[in-house]
Amino acid sequence: MINTQRLSEHIEELSLIGRATDGGINRFSYTDDEKRANELIEQYMKSAGLTVHYDTVGNLIGSQGGTENLPTILLGSHIDTVPSGGRFDGSLGVLVAIEVIHSLKEQGINLRHPVKVIAFKDEEGTRFGFGMIGSRAIAGTLSTIDLQRMDEDGVTIEQAIAMYGFDKKPLSSAKLEDIKLYLEVHIEQGKVLESNGVAVGNVTGIAGPLWLKFQLTGLAEHAGTTPMNQRQDALVGASLIIAEVEKITKQYDSSVATVGKLIVKPNGVNVIPGEVEWTIDIRDIDENQRNQVERDIIQFAETIANERQLQLHVTELQRVDPVHCDINIQNVIKESIQEIDETVISLPSGAGHDAMQFKECFPIGMIFVRSKDGISHNPKEFTSEEDIEKSAKVLFKSLVKLDN
């Protein structure tokens, strides 16, 4: 069904572009290495029978017509990396999609729907601190103001596009219309599939992050002279709340909540902490559930603050809506997983993906592939050839089913 050897060769060949001596890959948007990577992808697309072009922001798009006059099916992912990234995050999705189209052609299967395979520009946001540039453009949500964002050298996205040599056209020219659905294969970047012993999984949605900042203020006093029952210790209060964050979140199946950043003031060995500031990152594909976790945490924090005469102040840093995968597409993916004799696992994506940008545009579906030890954004990122083959088969089967 799939030419696994060809796919593996493509993964190896692409991984050489931008690779440092430590194995880490550095491919940032609108750079020479990223251009070379795109040129390599162009060749693979052409071999697969696709017609290639770049849109105004630099998305590389390989197109083929359908046998009927129907909306287009989109496939894709990205080929840019984080600093010292791995060879699978993003790249795998692009290469698997091309391989599926290539195999379909070799097997003489003509799809009813037109298909576009896209290597989206700058998903990671490494260069401009602003990711998913290509998918935003295709969704029609990228603005000319966004293009004024600068990299560390003061170069704007707009200038980078011009230097790269793309035709200057209105941003609206990049928006794709009359799309049936979007399908993406991506490594899981977590350990759910691994711990369940399966190669591929059906993604239920992409959890949007809610970021809150908590400030808890007590009284910074002498650690030696203040008895335990006369303290307003902000760190003990914070500790009770942080321990409860885990407890609360575990009650909700799909939620995750993380206190990742915490600062103590004045932070002296013999001074009772007078103030503690920390962030909470809460994610769930079920927005109501995420809101419930948020409410439970804040309510508990308020109780602790009241009991301990501490002042609590909570501010919102960002609140991104979760995106759901289309139920019909999910069912098709699950059927396809069953057909290759794998147990069906459905899981949310905690990390963001290009597919998020299409929330208001057209239905989306995602297929996750097992990542060794859940490691990503790291040269140690690894997914086996067998698992990659399975993901390609699931994409192949899903595409054919969705085409009918």
Added chain:
Amino acid sequence: MINTQRLSEHIEELSLIGRATDGGINRFSYTDDEKRANELIEQYMKSAGLTVHYDTVGNLIGSQGGTENLPTILLGSHIDTVPSGGRFDGSLGVLVAIEVIHSLKEQGINLRHPVKVIAFKDEEGTRFGFGMIGSRAIAGTLSTIDLQRMDEDGVTIEQAIAMYGFDKKPLSSAKLEDIKLYLEVHIEQGKVLESNGVAVGNVTGIAGPLWLKFQLTGLAEHAGTTPMNQRQDALVGASLIIAEVEKITKQYDSSVATVGKLIVKPNGVNVIPGEVEWTIDIRDIDENQRNQVERDIIQFAETIANERQLQLHVTELQRVDPVHCDINIQNVIKESIQEIDETVISLPSGAGHDAMQFKECFPIGMIFVRSKDGISHNPKEFTSEEDIEKSAKVLFKSLVKLDN
């Protein structure tokens, strides 16, 4: 019994030396301001009938003979400050001692024992990061190696002494022999007396600090893609331990334990904390109890680390022995407190004092005076005239009783 007006004038007059515009007092060892302060104390001592001299490290000593050939009673405290310190910490003890001697003289009371009132050199350690220089010298524990410690400008204690102009003699010349006991009045620097509504208190001992460093290592993973039940979150582990530190310590009457300093790594909003490092400051005048608190905390931390697959590493930063106040002196102080119609409260000192240095030398006793809101090391430090008068009366009565 006491000339409170004179005492208040002395407190006011001394507070002007080294005082900044914000009211904070800066008197550091071997500086011009500290020299002027010592010269003022010299005058007060002389008015009180004391013979004045400086020893080789710069302790200012006012002496009077006794009517009998008996060991010497020492009284005193220090007149140096922390940066932007208050007017009572240290200074009060020196001035109250001088006032008591002055009042005794005026009332024609001659003590059987010789008495020395000492303004100890550099209790706070502000300049050299090494305090209690004067009391160490008098205890005979200050070494020539200690004198090589440098201030921020690279000036050693030895050089500072020489610049100050003291006679260069062997350090051993500062050691005092044939001492009956040491008595000190000091502000509480805590809120125990205030919350009990009493002006003065009997000190049971000086709690030595035990400082431990805890390192807890887990796994720094993606906050979005790692389910709650697959995490090795070092901060949740740390939080459970820190909350328990309070719970454990509250079971022991006189113990205090504080997590004052804590650092999270990598400290990113969307990264599960991979490592947390924190300090614990444990104090008790009962060393066995302090050791028990330490054992309980470490045992609990080990349990948490094992349950959560975290690596725990505990190191000792310092372990200072607690010092007990002499039971006979404590009884005399308690009687004296009763005689001025105050409720007797006995309490440990959580902060360090010059008296600690005399642990192996001679019996010690300390009288604490109420501090408003427990504030010290701050221009807001405040003790009322009435409370100061009571502390002087208790010192007066205790001295007379101990002399008999």
